[in-house]
Amino acid sequence: MLTAHKIKIFQSLDKRKFRQKYNLFLVEGNKTIKEIPTSKFKIQEVFSVDPSALTLDAKASEISAAELKKISFLQNPKDSVAVCEILENIELPQTGVQLVLDGIQDPGNLGTIIRLADWFGISQIICSEDTADFYNPKVIQASMGSFLRVNIVYTDLELYLKKSTFDIIGTDMQGEDLYSYQFPEKFNLVLGNEGNGMRDTTEKFLTNRITIPRFGKSQSTESLNVAMSAGIILGQIFGKK
Incomplete structure (x- = not known):
């Protein structure tokens, strides 16, 4: 459920200090969100104007276009927003x-x-x-x-x-x-x-x-x-x- 408190938190994630405070960042758009489960990133929540368009283990909460606009950083918001957890800064061996x-x-x-x-x-x-x-x-x-x-x-x-x-x-x-x-x-x-x-x-x-x-x-x-x-x-x- 998209509460007023969550909206306030998500809106603050355009600033680094709040991303670090909550250990969260946003990913927008169905195309990219659908790829997240095959990556190392973990989805905490998903909000979508059409949850049926997403096939994810994480359940998407349905929201209105007006609500999507409130949490999106895009001038013309896409279909969905995923709230993801920030990863630990880990260096991998150089391969090439x-x-x-x-x-x-x-x-x-x-x-x-x-x-x-x-x-x-x-x-x-x-x-x-x-x-x-x-x-x-x-x-x-x-x-x-x-x-x-x-x-x-x-x-x-x-x-x-x-x-x-x-x-x-x-x-x-x-x-x-x-x-x-x-x-x-x-x-x-x-x-x-x-x-x-x-x-x-x-x-x-x-x-x-x-x-x-x-x-x-x-x-x-x-x-x-x-x-x-x-x-x-x-x-x-x-x-x-």
Whole structure:
């Protein structure tokens, strides 16, 4: 049952401190909600305007479109909202290419990068402690369900990179041409902050640098969006495999 107290709690989950307080986050849309049971995430409750459209072990409570709008973070709410439990931050062994995010701030960028990782079969992303919160509703929406299949770890990047036994590759305007560079089988690909790039404390651990060459003659475009850069680089990496 969707009570006034629950509505107040769910509405507060757009802020990190309340997600941490209640250990909860929201997932919206039948398509993604149907995938949750096959993932590591646990559903606490489901609210739907049409519960019959969902086939879940967790029973969905029927609510009105007006009630859905009250608990949705979307301008045009979808059909259902699932209340899920936040997972413990656990690092898994590195199995191949791994993304390392240094201070990515935009939730949309993080969600898109998670989606790219899922598309290219990357199982884990390591994030600096100040990277956008993975459970932010905008991140969850932008990932389009890919958050269910990619492990996200927040940690002290300097300590993490210091102990890494694999190559650490980052982007640099003076780096080697992406299209001629020979990537190793296992490595960390570092992506820096949208405005400032990677920090000096991260850059000092790079073992190699690559750059995406500019083919256009216009100089008005100074740089590429970080998620766009990730897509170009990953396409080249896996296109060679």
